[in-house]
Amino acid sequence: MSPEERAEQRIGTVLPEVALASVAPPHAVWRLHEMAARGSGALLVFWSSVCSHCARYDQYLNTFSERHPEVAFAAIASRQSETIDDVRAALQARQLGFTMLYDPGSAVASQLFTQQTPRVFLVDAGSRLIYRGAIDNFKYPEDAEYEPYLEPAVESLLAGRPVARPETPSFGCAITSVYYTIPRPLKRS
């Protein structure tokens, strides 16, 4: 990606189209621009079945569409070496019911400058980026230090207000990392 391309993907700009197939049969293609325009906007979450940080948000993501039916929602499995079967198995084992898209070669993650999971992108009905970053500050709601990032952004989207904090640094497991390809003699082939 050129410096110009990096600089262009700012808050407020229209995200490039994301069109990926669902891991669930019949593997329908989910298109960001179309899905966002159907309602008030759309949420994309970069996700991985082996990411310990993602696991923490299972319940939050499982109930997102129920809480915000106006916002289209899909997760994207982008991790290198993660197969569709790996993803399906995790969805089943963890009883995750949300739409899961598969990103071969981490192409969409690369296009959206995403290095780790989970990382969320919230767009309005015109697919303009209005929030990018973490879901919260990795604390639980009952913690006095808990600070949600995504929920206030969604509320602002639905209320037609500007998002007070449109970007936060993401944390999480790397999508592409040398540490997943180093010798692992302990893993049975």
Added chain:
Amino acid sequence: MANRFETTVRESADLIETGLKLLDGVFRQVRHSLQPDHERERTAVDACGPRNVDGAVSEISNRIVRLGTMTAPEDAPAAWREVLEDVRLCFTDVDGPRGSGRFGADVVLSTGMLAVQQALRGLSSHYTSPDGAFGTFVVNVLEVFDDAHIYATLQYREVIDRYRKRLERSPGDGAARVELARTYIKCGLYHDAIRELEVARQDGRARPKALHELAVAAFRAGRNGDAARYAREAMDLNESHPRTRLLLWLAAEKSGGYPADVPARMRMQVRSGRQPTALALEDVAARVGLDKTSGGRGTAVFDYDGDGYLDVLVAAAHGGCTLYKNNGDGTFTDASIPSGMDTCLTAFITAVGDYDNDGRPDLFITRNGFFSGECSLYHNNGDGTFTEVTAEAGLSGWGPAFTASWVDYDLDGRLDLFVAYNLGSLFERKTRNQLFHNNGDGTFTDVTDAAGISTEWPTIGSAWGDYDNDGRPDLFVSNSLGRSQLFHNNGDGTFTEVGREAGIDTYGLGSICYWIDYDNDGWLDLVQNVWSDSEDVIHTLEHGEGPPDGQPVRLWRNNRDGTFSLRSRELGVTGCWGSMSGNAGDINNDGYQDIVLGNGSPRMERVEPLTLLQSDGRRFHDVTFTAGLPITGKSHGVNLADLFGDGRLSLIVASGGAYPGDLLTVGAFCPKERLGHYLNVRLVGTRSNRSAIGARIRIDAGGRSQHRLVSGGSHFGCLPFEQHFGLGPHTQVVDAIEIQWPSGARQRLEGPIAANNTIRITEGDNRIEDVYASRGRAMAGPAELEPA
């Protein structure tokens, strides 16, 4: 009480060390004669398994320990089958004539050498552990080094599955359930942990540990009332458990005090950090936009885009680097994506230096100091972006690099680089530290062997400073599980190890280190952090000082004759902390450098405060809580910088730990009020390296002198090149500034020089430039500046 064995080992440590090293030498010679090329350096990622005997032996040793910790006794036969299979896998890709007698001998000798290395590390640990605490220390080390692999490579699900299978067979196995829950806690899945622990507590044998871990999980989940209740129940079973007592205190602190039914004997009276100070700090991180959440790692403060304002880089154990651009109006903007630094993943420590003297500071970054990785060199393109040029520069390498620092050791005007290596796993061999000479064409040459800088110990800290004032930078190496080393720069590209003669080669759990002139006598003194285990930390919290046999941070006073004296206790530095990070700076602007310690440990139960030691010129005083610092948890990346250009030195700290569940938020603690006048000085080298790394600055003001060293980074907090001088409440004029440049040039600027300013001085040019003059003087800070 020390038993006879412990006493004998301590008294005979030198003898044992010499014997072990002799044995190591014999093994080496025999191996060399058997197979001269067997000791190839591991410089790249192996394709699918260890490629040499040393790697395979280390790997299988790690595996056996891991299996041992996760396997129930009744499963031992099956585990042995697994070990045999792993032996086969570990040796599959090893080069060499497997099955031959020579190969077998090589495996035996390699194992022997590993045993010798481990014995040397054990000797050092034993020597420095408090009486009776060595066993606990070993257990902690086993867990930390063993776990690092599991979580860095995301194998935690395999661990969870293993414990689940055990529980399917034996649902009443409380110990296995506690370990499953501890794995959940390390992943940040606290609710899952609590669910399992509520079951485990029904098992009488597992109940005490389950209750303790319940307190940990509940505290981590922010359920402080529950955490206090669990800790109280755990203490009912074991009143003397200091770690549980600390958890009870922490939970009580966060929930408005101890519940009424907690008896006095279970309560903790915290006496540390309560000494008086006029300093009042507030966390402005969220307000100014620096509050990154992650597993805290290194920070660097530098002006990456040349606009004069100090920007902040925060590395992260879990994710990419974040580069915050200082907007000059009291706020920061995340420039990670435009700059390209978001692609720098799992960074550990950052060192800033302009290696090509183009006026734009570049970055060298180490990765995962407790786990192997590749270091990276990022070239600053001057347009707000960085390009990784590691391979082109000849700096590619693989290993558990911990600290890195820029230095012009041969005084040729170009920055060279030193990289210190720790251990990447419990049974890893020492990766040699490396000194790279800058060739002046964007490339570097490894000159470690020619320079004579070698160590057999795992290294955590390294710091360059001219301790004998001969004009040449010397190197102090702070080794964990070993002796410290001091390398004197001979001025001909070689170094001589003089640690013993200098009286500074003591054993210890050495952590990061840095040179400061704490007594302003013009001779560099040394701060060496050492790491203490939980019990000593808790003792410090309760008593305001560590136990008599504890290991406080080492403050070495320069005796001005090539030797050093340990002065920690005389200077009031008596607390024992898990100090992993730290830095010095004059936060209250009184003319004396204060010390900040960033403390912690990978264990999830371990939560510690930062420590702020305020100097009055005679002693240091622990003013942590009085100054308003909270319990930050785990503090890496401690940095000190005048972020807002108004004379208030902010304390920036990237907090967080190694486990994925140990994410914390960056703090930026700024004085509410500036307590004295100040002068910030920036240098630009011309004959010297452009960053002026290695320059010494002396200012005369108010009838006294102060001294600073421009550092090229030596640990988690890479300080800005800008040097901050506090002048006290009455001195508004500096009488003179004298600079000893690395080139050898000495430059003196006579005053009066107005205080309360940030100035720039160029080598060989006696004009004083006002850094912020063209930008309307001082920037807007996060709050209105109160007059001093």
